[in-house]
Amino acid sequence: MSMEFLWGARAQPTRGPKPSLTLLQITDAAITIADGEGLAAVSMQRVSAELGFTKMSLYRYLPGKGELVALMVERAIGAPPPPNPGDWRAALREWAHGLLTAYLRHPWALEATVGPRPLGPHELGWMECALTALADTGLSGGERLDAIAVLAGHVRMIAQQAAAMRDPDAQFSAGVVAVLAEHGDRFPLLAETMAAVAAEGGQDQAFEFGLDRILDGLQTLITSRRKALR
Structure with missing residues (x-):
């Protein structure tokens, strides 16, 4: 596939009558x-x-x-957030939130960004932005790319779940509760956990919970790399 349309090499047709569209x-x-x-x-x-x-x-x-x-x-997906080289963790958090917002606004983009395809400056810019945040962390090139892959995978998973939940038939938690109402004795820990979640109001926090755990893991790895370099 030609990539000139993504990179502004030719914004209008070069032959035929005067363009009526852009x-x-x-x-x-x-x-x-x-x-x-x-x-x-x-x-x-x-x-x-x-x-x-x-x-x-x-x-x-x-x-x-x-x-x-x-x-x-x-x-x-638009342009990525501006770099924040002073705080890699804050920068990656902003990056993840920005990407999630784009996917939630346009859920079809999840399907459109799978597999071989032409890549444009915005999509590559998001990768560049995340790599900028990790540039001085001491992680290897492979580790930096893997970190981006894990973060992007977490964002995509949450966005896919959110898109599915727009369908009333896809209300997973409600379905589990309905089943447990009749068969809770067969799954006592699941029933207990779901009851605790309902009492605590702790649902719908998977994105922040997962993001924090990913960043915590990176923090541990980065700290160990920096200690090794001293």
Whole structure:
């Protein structure tokens, strides 16, 4: 797939009549469709119809759906937060929260960012931002990349759960409680734990809990690396 559309090498068609559309208009129309109906609903035909143009007219601007989805991802996730080199932990926390916000706003982006695909400056910028936070921690290159992978995986998992919970049939906790009401004697520890959670009001804290544990683990590793370098 061509990547020129992601990097601004050609923002308008170079042949034919004067452009009536922009890549931004096309991308925003596709995002509106995906936000409302999911990524599968996005097609060159559908987007062109929403804009009042023919399908073939869109091919003057970009080669196909693959490039369109890549542009959608770039627009949806946006630019990463500014670097905070003074506090790697705070920087990674802000990074994780920013990425989660983007996925919650555009759940289809989870599907769109899996597997080989064209990568744009925003998506690579998020990686650069996290690596900047870890630059002076003493971790090896592989460890820094693995740390980003673990953080991104945690963000994606929480975002996927949040997207599923928008469906009333996917209310996992409610389903567990309903089953335990009749079969709690078979799962006494689960029943006890669910009752404790209900009493403590400790639900929906998985993102912060997991993020803190990941950062705690990195803190331990970074501390040991710095001690070894003294």
